[in-house]
Amino acid sequence: MTSTDGAGAEPTGVAAVARRAAELLPEAGVITDHARLRTYECDGLTHYRVTPALVVIPEDAGQLAGIIAACAEHDVPYVARGSGTGLSGGALPHAEGVLVVTSRMRAIREVRREDQRAVVEPGVINLDVTRAATPHGYYYAPDPSSQQVCSIGGNLAENSGGAHCLKYGFTANHVLAADLVTPDGELVTLGGTAPDSPGYDLLGAVVGSEGTLGIATSVTVRLTRLPEEVRTVLVGFESTDQAGAATSAIIAAGVLPAAIEMMDALAIEAAEAAVHCNYPEGAGAVLVIELDGAADEVEQEYAEVERLCRDHGAFEQRLATDPADRALIWKGRKSAFAAVGRISPDYIVQDGVIPRTALPEVLHAIAELSASSGVRVANVFHAGDGNLHPLVLFDDAVEGAGEAAEQVSGAILDLCIQHGGSITGEHGVGVDKAAYMPRMYSDEDLDTMQLVRCAFDPRGISNPGKIFPTPRLCGEVPGRHKGPHPLQQAGLAEVF
Amino acid sequence: MPTATLTDAARRAVSDVCEVRDAEPLDGVDGVVPTLVARPTTTEGVAAVLRAAAGHGLTVVPRGRGTKLSWGRPPTSADVLLDLSGLDRLIDHAAGDLIVAAEAGMTLAELQQHVGGAGQRLCVDETVPGASVGGTLVANTSGPRRLVAGTMRDLLIGITVVRADGVVAKAGGRVVKNVAGYDLGKLMIGSFGTLAVVTEATFRLHPVPAARRWVTAPVEDARHAQRLAQEVIHSQCVPAAVEIDWPPVAGGVLTVLVEGRAEGVDARAATVRGLLGDFATETEDPPAGWSAYPWGSPEEGAERPTSLKLTFALSGLGAVLATARELDAEVPIAVSGSAGAGVAHAAIPAEAPVEGVSAAVERLRETCSRHGGSAVVLDAPAAVKAAVDPWGPVAALALMRRVKDQFDPDHRLSPGRFVGGI
16 A cells, blocks of 8 residues: 555556646646656766656646645655755655656745745745845855755755854754645645744754655745854864864864864865865865854954964964955865866765764774775865765776775764764765664664654655665554544544 | 553553652642652663553653643643653763753753853753753743754754653764754654653753843833834844843833853943943843743742743734733733744733633734744643633644654653644
8 A cells, every 4th residue: 555665656657647747737847758857867966867757847836736646646756856956866866756846936935134034935046045135134044065056945855054054053943934745745834934833843854854754835944144244264284183173172262153164185186176266285184264243253253263273283374355365265165076076087975974072083084994995085074063074086987996985985974973973964864875874873763763754754755765774664663553542532632 | 541540550560660659749730640650760761661651551741840740731641650850860061062961850950050160051041940951842941042042943963762652762963963864853842742752862052151241221112122122133233132021011121132252242232232222221140030931930839820932023023012011901911032033921910810811812822823923821720721722723733643643643642731632
């Protein structure tokens, strides 16, 4: 009766959904042509590719809900896709399923300065929210490196972070409400314009659930006041040890910068080759530190940061003098992933997290792994919150190089877990890291997460095969209560 | 399902795994006196009690320090009161990582004392004196500091729970940034002990700022309060809290907290003073009643006042305050709370007539709902709870029931206390 991987879905099911989509959507919104379907075969993690059976591009919540209702009726799996920039294969299509693309739902419905809120559709680009809020003196704080192209719906699904989440938090801290099409095809509102809606925080469970609990069709976000003062400083150190120690000292001093980013020598080399960001020559590591807030406060924090960096061996500190200068500093950092393409034909991006104090130890262990395996690793990361993005470099044309890189990559995740960290800080589990989930969580932990899945998606049709390595069928859960509930029998509760 | 008495077998099953005693009237949960009180001291102990309870179909109501046990609806049944005050240990305080892990029964005050030694704090106010970490979490209480640091929702990074079937599960971890798997912690926050029993929690901490300044000014009326609150939140003074104190009948006070480094705080406090007008005053200590709810601490045994949580979009502040003032003719209402965050609390005296209270709740509910929020009756005299739906309308209730049915299919955890009779 139920299916978690959709393998049992009949082709006729997809055909039925396609027919329904053709009734609901304009012709351009339904794609069945194989060549065009292939355009959608991967997201930002390009080494996983699956051609979907059908692509639909709805224009509003009603159309989207209608399509999901048809999927539910015919037990057809579906996957939601925003801009397709995700780095864990979260929007990887299902071969016998429907890919629901939100790129035509791009309206910014409201910007309400007095409430510090904006209401946007899921396909709206992250940076466009900030652009719409800036004239009011506000911005949208979560800023993934892909913010010029990634969508708010995708951010919500992945609980996206960014360089500035050290101070401002993640998507989960900035989304107040969402209209959600559940895997039954029903449209429900979770959360509200005001905080703390009564009842379970279902929105909190949905944010970061990687599209497995439904698709958002409208998102209410918190807007943050643009800071009075921003200072961005680029600091050169001889080693990552020094840079790591400086980071810890800054945090220990009670300074909470908006961002502290670190790049090691190899990452600097790549960034220089790609965008000529003019980082300090000969640096073994650089920190990009950004302070923001009230002008007086920033002034004093900057003096302290400057002193702490000097005390920990900084040989050069370059304060951005104007917005262009600041943009160049950030360009080096934000283009780092793409830049690595300049020094290596292929690479794997990892997203492990460790407690900040374990930074020096883990970086040494990564260096040892790299040395013993001969696999180069460039390190770019959010040092302030211990979120590492090791870039494991390889050449797929060399036999065995891909496997060697995979091994180093996996060993790095194991290091993170050993230090009490996480396998993913902001990119999500997707298909890419599902196999690592049992290393981080027990069977009981994963089984408990599945309870949430079964409540929202008992058929297992919403983005199946992601996050969980071996999802169990909802009907199989042992000890599940069958028949009417005691409260219902007692007449105290209604059945919905 | 047994209610008043347990079978010998059921009693034995629980007492075999845990220290138990017979309940006394003081153990009552909003008037419902349980049969047994079990006091395990570890997560494994809690799991053993819940397995025994599951084996005999017993209902279980968890209790932290018992400071908010009368909130919500009274449970429909309480065979076992699960006293978590024995889980009171600090598990880990990693000062360098600004992380603390504690057992759920530890008091919030004690946790703050531990981390305060390192110049750190868990950025949630102790709004109910003596509350436990777990109780603060499952009731999702908050005070003035929520404006910048948020609530438990924004601070919790890892959690250990015991399910109704006795299975121990963890989610999250001990790093701030972590998106691996579902965020079960968020589901537990504000769940009133109806989904699972929280036994351990890990939080992110913040440094205690070097300097603080409270700037206080009287407000003329609701519209004035709204205007001043708007000016402060849109200013560049980065307020740590913007609180309104709105007593019954007349008067009102807006208080802005500014935190940071000494010199910066001076300048920003001066800016706030400028915004708040000629009557603004500045202190280095919190004003009386700061971070306390408007209903105070009623004496043991006394009838409790009607206590409400009001939420609203920031532009609705004036309307909420005006509604409270208009209702004063019928019942006196004291309001206080986070004008800058859109969350306030209201108190109506216990002796106010039930019809008046019901009408007031309806009016407040209507106003809050018009401004994107809600009015929840947290606590009230029994007659009021019988007359009004404490939770009010709840969106997505059907989906919430499905979540409950998955976690607690037999409805044995705190049955009936939560929204929609969950």
